Amino acid sequence: MEIGSVQELHTHQHPEPAPVNVQPLAENLQSQLVDRSNQVIGESNMPIQLDRNIEAVRLEMSDVRQPIDDEWKEEMKRRDYLSSNRVNNRSVTIGQMFDKALEKAQLDSEVKCSTEAARAEYIRRHANTVGVVGPPGVGKTTLLKMMVNQILKHEFLPDTEFPFFIKVKDIDFNTKMTLLEFLTTNSRVKVNYTEEESKALITFLHNNPNVAIFFDGLDEASTKEFAMTSHVCKLDGKSKPVDIMKNLFNFTLLPKAKMVVTSRPGPMYKLHPDYRPSSIFEVLGLLEKAKNNLGTQLCGEKYPAIKKILDQQPNLAHLCYLPINFILIVSCLLSNEGSDIKTMTQVLIFSMSRFVESSHLKGEVPLDKVGVEMVKLAPQCI
Numbered sequence: 001m002e003i004g005s006v007q008e009l010h011t012h013q014h015p016e017p018a019p020v021n022v023q024p025l026a027e028n029l030q031s032q033l034v035d036r037s038n039q040v041i042g043e044s045n046m047p048i049q050l051d052r053n054i055e056a057v058r059l060e061m062s063d064v065r066q067p068i069d070d071e072w073k074e075e076m077k078r079r080d081y082l083s084s085n086r087v088n089n090r091s092v093t094i095g096q097m098f099d100k101a102l103e104k105a106q107l108d109s110e111v112k113c114s115t116e117a118a119r120a121e122y123i124r125r126h127a128n129t130v131g132v133v134g135p136p137g138v139g140k141t142t143l144l145k146m147m148v149n150q151i152l153k154h155e156f157l158p159d160t161e162f163p164f165f166i167k168v169k170d171i172d173f174n175t176k177m178t179l180l181e182f183l184t185t186n187s188r189v190k191v192n193y194t195e196e197e198s199k200a201l202i203t204f205l206h207n208n209p210n211v212a213i214f215f216d217g218l219d220e221a222s223t224k225e226f227a228m229t230s231h232v233c234k235l236d237g238k239s240k241p242v243d244i245m246k247n248l249f250n251f252t253l254l255p256k257a258k259m260v261v262t263s264r265p266g267p268m269y270k271l272h273p274d275y276r277p278s279s280i281f282e283v284l285g286l287l288e289k290a291k292n293n294l295g296t297q298l299c300g301e302k303y304p305a306i307k308k309i310l311d312q313q314p315n316l317a318h319l320c321y322l323p324i325n326f327i328l329i330v331s332c333l334l335s336n337e338g339s340d341i342k343t344m345t346q347v348l349i350f351s352m353s354r355f356v357e358s359s360h361l362k363g364e365v366p367l368d369k370v371g372v373e374m375v376k377l378a379p380q381c382i
Contacts, residue, residue: 020200025193029201030161032189034152040165041149054297056146057290059139059323061132062090062282063100092281094147094156098258101279102127108278125251126278129259133268134283137324140262143283144214147260151212157258161210169220176238178202179253183213186241199236206235211257213248218263218271226271249275285321294323298330306333313342 092100105126109119134140144165150156151163166186177185180202184191193201205211218226223242230246233239233253247253249261249271261268261277268280286294295303310317310333320326325344332347335354341347 020196022197022200022204025197025201026204029184029189029191032191033163033187036187036189037148037152037163037165041145041152043145054294056142056149057286057293057297057323059143059146059290060284060287061092061094061143062284063092094143094150097130097260097279097281098127098157100281101130101277104279124255128251128257129249129261129277129279131268131277131280132260132262132283133265133280134262134285135264135322137322138283138285139323140283141216142323144216144260144262148214157212159210160212160258162205162208162212164211164213166213166215167220168215168217169222171221171241173221173223173241176240177244178236178238179233179244180205180236182241182244202235206254207256209256211254213254213257213259215245215259215261218261219267221267226267226275229272229274246272246275249277286323286326291320291326294326295330298327299334302334303330306330309333315343316341316347319344 102123105123108126109122113119113122132140132143147156148163148165151158151160164183164187166183171186178198180193180198183189183205221242225242226246230243233243233247235253239247244253248257248259251257259277263271265282268276292303292307295307299306310320310329316329320329328347328351329344332341332350335350341350
């Protein structure tokens with residue numbers, strides 16, 4: 001029985017869709033990401049309202065951080081290191097982070113892998129991601145902004161074309177989405193692609209080595225699922241954000257990207273080993289030179305007098321390795337009303353009182369919300 005000729009069958013097939021020109025899509029995304037990056041580095045994360053712009057100062061950062069059982073011991077070690085006011089072999093600059101990660105991945109691969117192919121894959125997965133840990137207020141977010149700023153100036157990861165800056169606390173972990181939706185939505189980039197355009201663009205990003213993703217504040221995630229393993233996500237399929245993040249962390253998605261993740265130490269080390277960066281650095285805080293720079297920006301020519309007062313208050317001076325503490329303490333001492341302040345509790349009370357009484361706040365924010373903000377601030381300074 002003859003069904004029909006081959007020619008007849010072809011006449012009923014749908015024509016192939018025209019290929020998507022991905023170049024203008026990529027250029028538009030790149031332009032929006034650069035604009036957003038400029039917004040990010042310009043946003044203030046100061047704990048109090050200041051009457052002047054403050055430029056970032058150098059934050060001391062140590063070599064690869066290893067987990068320990070007694071975090072308080074690491075805290076004392078950090079303070080002793082900073083009080084010595086020396087920059088030794090532990091110090092790491094932003095520009096050295098991925099070089100250090102590569103060195104560690106190469107050394108680890110010799111022990112953990114038995115073939116050249118396995119070593120190459122291990123290095124690829126572990127040399128392109130770094131973790132950054134530190135206590136609240138030490139400057140982890142500021143450090144990420146400094147990285148983004150250096151990217152825009154082609155001083156750090158100079159070939160980067162697509163910088164995604166994502167605040168983990170803003171992620172909606174309850175809504176399934178595609179990888180492209182996850183990246184653009186949480187980077188606050190507005191796009192409107194057809195399904196074919198989305199597939200073409202995410203394929204383009206998948207093969208692009210000039211993608212950098214910055215996750216700010218893993219410890220602020222509204223989910224506890226990072227300690228568990230995850231299924232493999234499809235490049236253009238919809239998945240939960242926590243699964244997308246874990247697939248990004250182990251480079252199943254976007255295998256050629258660079259990635260930086262910040263967190264407090266505890267949540268970073270609770271991240272499942274399959275997804276945790278093998279190279280983790282610690283932000284230690286401010287050395288004396290950075291304090292002098294920041295103090296001069298805050299106080300101008302009055303800073304030497306403020307520093308003299310601070311040097312006479314060892315209980316306060318000892319806490320100034322944390323930028324948030326330094327800013328609050330110096331701003332407090334700069335005020336005539338704060339001249340007799342001797343403890344961090346007094347600094348907090350003074351700063352919160354000024355916050356409540358500030359002209360920009362009166363009548364604008366309900367008192368219950370003011371209280372919530374105060375509660376958020378206090379633990380960062382203690």
